[in-house]
Amino acid sequence: MNGYVFALVIVGLGVGFGAAFLLNWLMERRKTEAARTEAERILEESRNRADALLKEASLEAKDRLLVMKNEFDAETKETRAELKKLERRLMQKEENIDRKQETCDQKEKELQQIEKEIESRHETIAQKEQQCDSMIEEQRLQLERISALTAEQAKELLLRAMENEARYEGAKLIKRIESEAKEEADKKAKKILATAIQRYAADYVAERTVTVVQLPSDEMKGRIIGREGRNIRALEAATGIDLIIDDTPEAVILSGFNPVRREVARQSLMKLIADGRIHPARIEDVVKKVTVEIDASIKEAGEQAAFDLGVHGIHPELIKYLGQLKYRTSYSQNVLQHSIEVGFLCGIMAAELGLKEKLARRMGLLHDIGKGIDHEVEGPHALIGSRLAKKFGETPQIVNAIAAHHEDVPPATVYDILVQAADGLSGARPGARKELLENYVKRLEELEGIATGFRGVDCAYAIQAGRELRVIVESGKINDEDAILMSRDIVKKIEEVLTFPGQIKVTVIRETRAVEYANK
Numbered sequence: 001m002n003g004y005v006f007a008l009v010i011v012g013l014g015v016g017f018g019a020a021f022l023l024n025w026l027m028e029r030r031k032t033e034a035a036r037t038e039a040e041r042i043l044e045e046s047r048n049r050a051d052a053l054l055k056e057a058s059l060e061a062k063d064r065l066l067v068m069k070n071e072f073d074a075e076t077k078e079t080r081a082e083l084k085k086l087e088r089r090l091m092q093k094e095e096n097i098d099r100k101q102e103t104c105d106q107k108e109k110e111l112q113q114i115e116k117e118i119e120s121r122h123e124t125i126a127q128k129e130q131q132c133d134s135m136i137e138e139q140r141l142q143l144e145r146i147s148a149l150t151a152e153q154a155k156e157l158l159l160r161a162m163e164n165e166a167r168y169e170g171a172k173l174i175k176r177i178e179s180e181a182k183e184e185a186d187k188k189a190k191k192i193l194a195t196a197i198q199r200y201a202a203d204y205v206a207e208r209t210v211t212v213v214q215l216p217s218d219e220m221k222g223r224i225i226g227r228e229g230r231n232i233r234a235l236e237a238a239t240g241i242d243l244i245i246d247d248t249p250e251a252v253i254l255s256g257f258n259p260v261r262r263e264v265a266r267q268s269l270m271k272l273i274a275d276g277r278i279h280p281a282r283i284e285d286v287v288k289k290v291t292v293e294i295d296a297s298i299k300e301a302g303e304q305a306a307f308d309l310g311v312h313g314i315h316p317e318l319i320k321y322l323g324q325l326k327y328r329t330s331y332s333q334n335v336l337q338h339s340i341e342v343g344f345l346c347g348i349m350a351a352e353l354g355l356k357e358k359l360a361r362r363m364g365l366l367h368d369i370g371k372g373i374d375h376e377v378e379g380p381h382a383l384i385g386s387r388l389a390k391k392f393g394e395t396p397q398i399v400n401a402i403a404a405h406h407e408d409v410p411p412a413t414v415y416d417i418l419v420q421a422a423d424g425l426s427g428a429r430p431g432a433r434k435e436l437l438e439n440y441v442k443r444l445e446e447l448e449g450i451a452t453g454f455r456g457v458d459c460a461y462a463i464q465a466g467r468e469l470r471v472i473v474e475s476g477k478i479n480d481e482d483a484i485l486m487s488r489d490i491v492k493k494i495e496e497v498l499t500f501p502g503q504i505k506v507t508v509i510r511e512t513r514a515v516e517y518a519n520k
Helices: 002-147 151-199 219-225 227-239 259-275 280-309 316-327 335-353 357-366 381-391 396-404 414-428 437-452 480-497
Strands: 212-214 242-244 251-255 457-463 468-473 505-510
Touching (some): 151 480, 219 227, 227 242, 227 280, 251 259, 259 316, 280 335, 280 357, 316 335, 316 381, 357 396, 357 414, 396 414, 437 457, 437 468, 437 480, 468 480
Parallel strands (some): 468 505
Antiparallel strands (some): 212 251, 457 468
16 A cells, blocks of 8 residues: 555656656747747847948948048149149259250350460460560660669669658558557546546645754854854764754754754754753764654654555565655655655556556555665665665565666566556646756756757747647658657657656647738
8 A cells, every 4th residue: 555655656756747847848948939039039130230330331431432532632633733843843944954054065165265365365475574574674774874773773772762651651650550549548548547646635745854953043053063063063973964054044954965864963953952951962862862763753654654555564674764765855745755645546546457456556655765775875766776675575576666667677567657657647746846946947958959959840849847848840841750750759869868757748740831911
């Protein structure tokens, strides 16, 4: 029973499984068919869409191809047109080249013809040159016979004529160059000098050194002389200065070449007069004290001058010689004050020219240092001063500037010229210097005499206190170019013969006058 039931169960399960399998198969088949149908539909749609896309792509490709073809055709037309233009231009150039070639060939033929003509002319010219040479030789011989001059003598005459002509042309050129250079140089020099004068303000007239001692009364002369002349001898022995006691009322004259000793004697005598005790012992004591005071004042004056100009490092001995210039005068101008002025003016002009201002001031301050001992040493004060400066360690540049400020040696640098200009400027300003009337008149006469000694000079006048010389020449004997050369020759002669402070301007005047009278 159980087996039967089991078999039925088995059979039932088998039937169930078979029915399920069959049902599953039928369902799968339906799905498969539905999927196939869907796939075919999708495929059909894809084909339709593909056909449509192909048609659109084909149409688009045809459109683009048409457009590209049109563009290509247009470019081709332009290219063909340009090629045609180039072809026409090349044809024209070829025609031009052909024409030029023909022209060149024609010119070449003409040049060949010209060369032949030139060769024939050369031959003709050579023959004519030979003929000319022979004729020139014949004429030269005839000229020598007629003029009684050899070829060398004629050549010398010709060279002399050419030399005169060259001098004439050279004088004209010198005149033009000098006028241009003077015009430009005068403007710049006047500007620099005016600037220097404006920027430096000094005393108009320097203090004079007095060598006459005023006495309170004539009775004092006897006391100064002393018993049997003891006092005056003691004073002269102590100071080295001669005392001149004459009929001049209430005055004693001190005579001596050394200005420092003369100042010592002056101050000593004034102190003795003020004190009233005058005897040899007192005289020696007072002279010693005054000498010490004068030495101190000399050193102080030199140091003050260097300080005022900002010049440092000067040797103490040079400071001493510089201070001694306080008691030295030149044409009544105080030499120390003059040296300070020159130093300032040199510095100002150097600054205007862009040079070393302190170096220029040092040169100007020391330029007259030789005047401190020129009464003791032989030679010009410029050379004496240069030797002093070299001895006490000044630079070669400063030594040369001192030696060259009066042309004792030639100037070597622009600083030397500045020292010369400043020296002349300080001495030439109104009121700076005075000189004796006799010397003044003698110098003017010598100046005019130098000018009148030249050929063709009618008259000469020294004006501006001898600072300018006007020379009037005869217009029939001297031309304009000779007048230029004459002015230079007169200047050279003045520099060689005369000794003068500052500079002298020489003006040669040539004038032609045409005068007629109208009468009725």
